[in-house]
Amino acid sequence: MEIRGLEESLPEAPLSGSDTVYVESDHVSIGYRSKRTGIYKPACSDLNFNIKRGEFVVIIGSSGCGKTTFLEAVAGLVPVTRGEIRIGGHAIKGPGKERSLVFQSPSLFPWRNVRDNVLFSLQAQRNLTPETKARAEDLIALVGLKDVMESYPHELSGGMKQRVNLARALVTQPQLLLLDEPFGALDAQTREMMQHELVRIWQAADLGEARNAIFITHDVEEAVFLADRILVFSKSPASLAADIRVELPRPRLPAHKRSPEFLKFQDLVLSYLYQGDSNPRESAEDSR
């Protein structure tokens, strides 16, 4: 499949959001220079696509292909080597208040209880008011942690920690939510529940009209369940292998994962994911 320059594909109507471009990845290449050898190793090469206002985009790719690198570049934590990432038309210079990142590991502060961990992002942005504090408590309740508000991270399960992580990211009402395999370390059951919760929160949380998300995963089912649009990254260094619009109705329920349409998208994603392999996976069921 050819890489589609999204600038040309504007006529295609998104399922949600408007036609305004929000995130632009303009021929972006990112790499690391080894401190030991000084050799430059590319992690992302020539990523070129746009994300529209309101889209829930899932990036999928095999492990080590450069997904985290790209997401952290959007977050402003990793500098871009070539090209430019723009948000709302402005080139990224570093982290910004309009963006939040849910880290792959929960990375909560162990010396703060659940409430204070969530309040940290507000505190850091000097936005601690009775109003935002109340919002934090609502959000903690929304992610189902009302009863452990005073507990410390070491007293929580992995799933609970990721909920705190999510609440900490959401409480600043970001325009763009970045999630790096947030459920990757969870067991299958918890993971399924959290995906459902995320969809629910995504729809329920008071995030203003505009809410963009970039969600990273290596799990095909998770990708199809969550996405308005899936970007498939090739093996390292990551380039855009496919750009798939998931035309499944919302609200999506876990039961839909067994539906033929769902499986069709899953197979489509899989076929692109294994495209670069010498022994590509057959997508036999695709035709059914």
Added chain:
Amino acid sequence: MSLATSDRAPSTTESDDGPSRGIVNWIRNHTKTAYGVLGVATVLILWQLTAVTGLVNVTIASDPTRVIAAEISLFSSGQIWGPLGGTAIEVGWGMLITLVVSIPLGLILGRVRALYDMTEPIINILNSVPYVLFLPVIIFWFGIGVQSRILLVIWAATLPLIINTTAGVRNLNSDYIRVARMCCAGRWTFYRSVLFPATLPYILTGIRLSIARALVGAIVAEFFLSGGGLGYFVQTATSNFDMNEAMAGILIMAVVAVVLTRLIGRLERRYTHWSQG
């Protein structure tokens, strides 16, 4: 920001079977402490026995009952408050200045690579030279007043605290830095609300070492500078052959050291419970 406030006091099982049953239960729950008390009691009894049987000369070695008697007279006459207050002022000011200077300095040295590389060799060399050796130089520069004694306390106490704080910062989980950056935390918020609490376990360990060295520093300074304090008190008592008073002074020092160590232990349990497991 709120730190932990869960106090985990050991449960003293009160039973209603009378006091003897209570003591038995207490011993069962505190075997370690009970053995410690037993050890101290054994030493005291042996000491008393050697004195009573005339095995050692009481005027040279004193004995526990005489020490207690001396203690009572020192406190009832108020004679001890001068020396105790003298040492308290040296250690108090010395530790206060040490804390105010060393903790921020350690945090900054741990964060700024160039400063760390520049200061690390110097700090290690200075730390390996016995600090008492600097006392003549301090006296030469600052005279024999209280300021010299406080300076020696600071000199004794500051390096372990700087070294521990810096080590803590350098061990900082890089995830915390990324979270702080992502949340757009300013420098002050980062230092106060991320770096300081994350490093607190190391800082408290440093303070524990610092206090021990501050006490030694104060006593040594008093030996040399003869300006008062418990060290001077014990020295004077010994030269007057008043071993009861000398021993009483040492006992007070021991109590002060234990109380301060206990205090740090409490702070550790209160504020760094999250790092223990």
